[in-house]
Amino acid sequence: MTRAIDNVQHCTSMQDVRRHIDALDDVLVSLLVQRGGYMTQAARIKQDPAQVRDEERIETIVERVRARASAEGGPPEVLEAIYRSMMEAYIDYEHREFARLRAPQGVQP
Numbered sequence: 001m002t003r004a005i006d007n008v009q010h011c012t013s014m015q016d017v018r019r020h021i022d023a024l025d026d027v028l029v030s031l032l033v034q035r036g037g038y039m040t041q042a043a044r045i046k047q048d049p050a051q052v053r054d055e056e057r058i059e060t061i062v063e064r065v066r067a068r069a070s071a072e073g074g075p076p077e078v079l080e081a082i083y084r085s086m087m088e089a090y091i092d093y094e095h096r097e098f099a100r101l102r103a104p105q106g107v108q109p
Contacts, residue, residue: 005073032086039090043097052094058087 011017046052062080069079 003071003073036090036093039094040097040101043094044101046098049095049098052098053091058084061087 009016009020011020043052062083065079065083066076069076
């Protein structure tokens with residue numbers, strides 16, 4: 001099995017580095033938009049706004065991401081920081097979606 005770090009191309013200029021980062025960002029943005037779609041689904045399914053933040057689930061994700069980062073040859077602490085920040089942003093988004101989905105028609109929270 002090839003680790004993700006082994007797929008990093010050798011770059012000889014910042015232009016090369018930026019080209020590769022831009023290509024990865026194109027993929028990441030699409031995946032993050034899909035992830036956000038699932039946050040809307042979660043907001044629809046959950047019955048109480050207190051259910052939006054699930055500390056046990058957050059820690060499960062962090063543990064999984066750290067293990068995955070190590071297996072792929074990346075720094076677990078960096079991936080943990082990225083995921084914690086991303087999850088906070090998605091929790092805020094899910095709270096807004098929860099309110100939006102329950103707002104009376106024509107009224108935006």
